Amino acid sequence: MSLLEAEDVLSVAANWRAAGEQVALATVTEAWGSSPRPAGSQMAVTKSGKMAGSVSGGCIEGAVAEAAMKTIDTGSPQLLDFGVTNERAWEVGLACGGKVKVFVEKLT
Amino acid sequence: MTPELLAAIEAAKRETRPVVLATMLPGGEQFLLPDPARPAALNEAAATALREDKSRTIKTGDGDVFLQVHNTPLRLIVVGAVHIAQALVPFAEQIGFAVTVVDPRRSFASDERFPNVTISSEWPDEALDALKPDARTAVVTLTHDPKLDDPALDRALKSNAFYIGSLGSRRTHAARLGRLRELGHDDASLARIKGPVGLDIEAVTAPEIALSIVAELVAVRRGASLSYMHKQAA
Structure with a gap:
């Protein structure tokens, strides 16, 4: 059942935390248009650079991982907004033309 | 968190x-x-x-x-530890189903043929009574043997299983529906059974048939219209 468990990002994150890693969890809270991953999709990131899951088709994972590092350092959650109306989106590039909100939190 | x-x-x-x-x-x-x-x-x-x-x-x-x-995990109950089941189990696990294989025939339902898979060696009606299929459960019968398939389908039809599929040719399936009708299942109830099981993708090999079943499971779960598919009139 290893593949099934790999889809369960929260469990992966919990295991990393239990092993002493510093972990942040990113969750899609809203998705509009043609964004490929629905609300509830998750990605876990560790301070040491591990990554599991996804919050898009790959276009914003880098930016989310960067934000996750900040949340790991500060302990403060962030609500990120990616979409064509957002300046940051031009930088990050949601090629699909979709819009997503991503909540980033630290596992304490 | x-x-x-x-x-x-x-x-x-x-x-x-x-x-x-x-x-x-x-x-x-x-x-x-x-x-x-x-x-x-x-x-x-x-x-x-x-x-x-x-x-x-x-x-x-x-x-x-x-x-x-x-949510609680999606479940798939596979009746018949046959060759297609060997191909179906890993596909279904990969898309998130917790799978149980039911087959009272020990030579089929061996650990060697199904490593790390939950196996029930009870008769299918007893197995399904114990497993209690719910609205997040799919039931697929693969044995071709009325002694094993029929009691499983009878129990599946009495449950809220969101998907019921049964392997067999059109002729086999028609005969099967006749027997289930005698058990008291009406046409509306029998229409829940996907038979022949799986999307019509001209599958030939066991893994291909398994793929067609898993594709149909996803289509039913997600409410796909499948309007582009030419599923031959069932």
Whole structure:
């Protein structure tokens, strides 16, 4: 059942935390248009650079991982907004033309 | 997320109890639902999210609340530890089904043929009585043997299983429906059975047939229209 468990990002994150890693969890809270991953999709990131899951088709994972590092350092959650109306989106590039909100939190 | 909350979610998963993790946005305060101490509207929204198996953000008087669904696992009960089952089990596990293979014939349902798979060696009717298929369960019969398939289909039709499929040619299937009709199942009930099982992708080999079954499982679960498919008149 290893593949099934790999889809369960929260469990992966919990295991990393239990092993002493510093972990942040990113969750899609809203998705509009043609964004490929629905609300509830998750990605876990560790301070040491591990990554599991996804919050898009790959276009914003880098930016989310960067934000996750900040949340790991500060302990403060962030609500990120990616979409064509957002300046940051031009930088990050949601090629699909979709819009997503991503909540980033630290596992304490 | 606090360790206490994480532990509570993991405990719910172990107990196969569906829960919703509510997160106040953007502040991040979190709690689990259902919880009688929380507003009824919030509990109702959580129940809807669970039923639809869809996480979402809702607007409340206290601001946006994100509801993350932690549902009980989807289950697949495969009756018949046959060659197609060997191909079907890993496909189904990969898309998130917890699989049980039912076959009282020990030579078929061996650990060697199905390593690390939950196996029930009971007769299919007894096995299904014990497994209690619900609205998050699919049942597929693969034995071709009425002695094994029929009791499983009888029990599946009496359950809320969201998908019931049965392997067999059109002629086999017509005969099977006749026998099930004698057991008291009416046409509306019998129409729930996907037979011949699987999407019509001209599958030939066991893995191809397994793929067609898994594709149909996904299509039914997601409510696909399949309008582009030429599923031959059943």
